[in-house]
Amino acid sequence: MSASAALEISTRHGWLVGFGNMVAKEYASWWRTRRAVVHLLLWLFVINAFILLIGLDEGPAGGRNSPLELLEELIEIFIRVGGLFATIGIVVATQSTVVSERQLGTAEWVLSKPVSRPAFLLSKFVVNGASFIWLAVAVPATVFYLQTLLHAYVQPALLPFLAGMLLHIQHLLFYLAFTLMLGTFFHGRGAVSGIAIGFLFGGLILPSFFPWMTGWLPWALPSLAAMAAQQQPLPAGSVIAIIISLLWTLLCILVALWRFEREEF
Amino acid sequence: MLDDLVIRTEQLSKTFNGVAALKPLDLEVRRNSIFGFLGPNGAGKTTTIKLILGLVRPTSGSASVFGHDIVGDTIDVRRRIGYLPQEPHYYEYMTARETLRFTARFFYTGPAAAIEARVNEILELVGLADRADRPIKGFSAGERQRLGIGQAQVNTPDLLILDEPAASLDPMGRRDVLEIMDKLRERSTVFYSTHILDDVQRVSDTVAILNRGELVAQAPIDELLAGSGGTVYAIEVKGDASQARARISGEPWVRDIHIVPDSDRAEWQVSVTDAEAAEAHLLRLVLADEHITVTRFGRKRYNLEEVFLELIEGDDRVR
Numbered sequence: 001m002s003a004s005a006a007l008e009i010s011t012r013h014g015w016l017v018g019f020g021n022m023v024a025k026e027y028a029s030w031w032r033t034r035r036a037v038v039h040l041l042l043w044l045f046v047i048n049a050f051i052l053l054i055g056l057d058e059g060p061a062g063g064r065n066s067p068l069e070l071l072e073e074l075i076e077i078f079i080r081v082g083g084l085f086a087t088i089g090i091v092v093a094t095q096s097t098v099v100s101e102r103q104l105g106t107a108e109w110v111l112s113k114p115v116s117r118p119a120f121l122l123s124k125f126v127v128n129g130a131s132f133i134w135l136a137v138a139v140p141a142t143v144f145y146l147q148t149l150l151h152a153y154v155q156p157a158l159l160p161f162l163a164g165m166l167l168h169i170q171h172l173l174f175y176l177a178f179t180l181m182l183g184t185f186f187h188g189r190g191a192v193s194g195i196a197i198g199f200l201f202g203g204l205i206l207p208s209f210f211p212w213m214t215g216w217l218p219w220a221l222p223s224l225a226a227m228a229a230q231q232q233p234l235p236a237g238s239v240i241a242i243i244i245s246l247l248w249t250l251l252c253i254l255v256a257l258w259r260f261e262r263e264e265f
Numbered sequence: 266m267l268d269d270l271v272i273r274t275e276q277l278s279k280t281f282n283g284v285a286a287l288k289p290l291d292l293e294v295r296r297n298s299i300f301g302f303l304g305p306n307g308a309g310k311t312t313t314i315k316l317i318l319g320l321v322r323p324t325s326g327s328a329s330v331f332g333h334d335i336v337g338d339t340i341d342v343r344r345r346i347g348y349l350p351q352e353p354h355y356y357e358y359m360t361a362r363e364t365l366r367f368t369a370r371f372f373y374t375g376p377a378a379a380i381e382a383r384v385n386e387i388l389e390l391v392g393l394a395d396r397a398d399r400p401i402k403g404f405s406a407g408e409r410q411r412l413g414i415g416q417a418q419v420n421t422p423d424l425l426i427l428d429e430p431a432a433s434l435d436p437m438g439r440r441d442v443l444e445i446m447d448k449l450r451e452r453s454t455v456f457y458s459t460h461i462l463d464d465v466q467r468v469s470d471t472v473a474i475l476n477r478g479e480l481v482a483q484a485p486i487d488e489l490l491a492g493s494g495g496t497v498y499a500i501e502v503k504g505d506a507s508q509a510r511a512r513i514s515g516e517p518w519v520r521d522i523h524i525v526p527d528s529d530r531a532e533w534q535v536s537v538t539d540a541e542a543a544e545a546h547l548l549r550l551v552l553a554d555e556h557i558t559v560t561r562f563g564r565k566r567y568n569l570e571e572v573f574l575e576l577i578e579g580d581d582r583v584r
Contacts, residue, residue, distance in 0.1 A: 006376065006378075006379040006382075007373045007375075007379045007380065007383060008373060008374045008375050008376070008379075009372065009373060009374075010344070010371070010372055010373060010374045012374075013340060017340055018371055020370075021367065021370040021371055024367075024370070025356070025367055028359075028363070029356070029358065032358075033358050104354045105350065105352060105353075105354035106354050106355065106356060108315075108320055108350060108354075109348075109350055109353060109354060109355065111318075111319075111320060112318045112320065112343060112346070112348040112350070113343060113368060113371040113372075114340045114341075114343045114344045114371050114372065115371055116340065262322075264315075264320065264321040264322065265315065265320040265321065
């Protein structure tokens with residue numbers, strides 16, 4: 001019996017046809033190449049080694065802070081500084097996800113097969129998001145959770161810390177969706193990363209002059225994440241800011257899908 | 266008759282930024298044909314292929330593949346097509362086996378063992394079995410093209426679309442591609458664009474010629490090679506042929522005699538209105554003259570290059 005005789009021909013239809021195969025391909029691009037190991041080492045070095053230096057400098061040996069004060073400071077640094085690096089990282093890591101596939105012609109080749117454009121794009125969001133969060137948030141956060149014992153002799157309360165991590169992840173996912181969306185509009189990596197990182201730094205500078213912007217854009221998430229992880233009460237309006245941020249992420253994905261559906265190869 | 270059509274376009278056109286890349290095109294490709302799609306660079310060949318595959322959207326008109334609309338049923342269209350792009354690009358970190366497996370999984374849901382068997386079958390077919398587990402980034406142009414042909418066949422397509430399949434290949438690679446196309450004729454339809462006219466003449470049964478986004482000819486290759494001036498016989502003669510010429514000119518089925526002199530001989534190109542009468546009497550009438558020798562006689566066959574250049578240059582003169 002020939003191989004073809006036993007093959008089951010796909011008859012699937014719908015807007016996500018080919019999604020599973022695309023996810024497997026994207027997954028392999030992270031986890032069956034050196035990419036995952038490089039990211040893991042990079043983020044352990046950038047985030048946890050940085051925390052280690054701060055902890056050794058400011059820890060009990062330094063004696064300038066009480067353990068709880070030091071813990072709060074470490075959480076603040078982990079989320080705000082480590083988060084800033086991770087956000088730049090997710091933009092840089094995914095800036096060419098759409099752009100290079102279009103430039104190299106792999107998108108044209110893949111899309112000549114029975115796969116929908118939403119499946120092509122969403123697989124990138126799902127796998128890049130999950131892989132990056134695992135490597136640049138989950139592993140460093142676990143190491144950090146253990147590190148705090150070394151430096152401050154106390155650990156953050158688990159549930160508030162996890163809540164803080166969720167907000168941190170939400171922040172990263174917004175920038176992933178934003179970067180993918182920009183990739184569907186622009187043909188150069190420079191424009192994609194420039195706008196995304198510019199927007200990130202805008203979030204650090206502009207609220208000083210226009211405080212109302214924080215509530216309407218996803219710029220409040222890092223500070224809310226730090227406050228949640230430090231068990232501090234969240235300010236009024238935080239829930240609305242979180243929901244608005246989620247909506248921005250969703251909007252970026254929808255705009256990216258709309259734009260990509262109109263792309264010509 | 267319509268059931269026999271694999272591709273049918275009706276006034277299909279595409280404009281990019283106000284420039285017409287493809288003017289309203291009516292094309293019909295029949296089942297099990299090898300359809301050569303010719304034209305100079307920028308004629309609109311690749312645009313037409315991309316329209317069929319749903320990679321670009323038509324500005325106007327419509328097209329169907331196996332009766333499926335190229336816009337509304339693009340997944341159904343692509344499910345039955347194998348496509349080799351002009352410059353195929355794959356994921357460089359993948360091996361040939363992974364690339365074929367990735368491609369196969371768009372078409373087949375399983376079982377995994379059968380998919381693997383199909384992948385192995387294709388690797389053998391295109392001669393990449395011994396390099397199956399090497400990353401593509403180390404592949405030569407020829408190996409990439411073989412992989413391209415392999416991935417285009419993984420779904421046993423009913424329609425194989427090849428965009429300049431032999432452009433970057435050496436003569437042996439070209440021969441391999443032509444052999445594969447010829448083998449596929451029995452179960453598939455092959456639609457391919459090319460600049461290499463020799464290849465078209467060797468394997469195609471139907472040809473369409475595009476120039477500046479416009480269809481200038483579409484016909485079975487025999488019809489195209491017979492020329493546009495009706496039936497023409499070529500007779501090569503030596504010696505004084507004036508009497509024979511006068512005798513032939515008097516025949517009612519002879520339309521015109523064009524003489525091309527060549528040192529001690531001449532080629533007569535005799536246009537006739539009745540091929541059967543010409544077949545029966547022409548040679549006999551010439552040979553009746555004892556002063557001349559006929560060194561060659563036969564129906565005039567143009568080569569594709571002559572036809573192509575005549576059509577393209579004629580079209581350019583008209584513009």
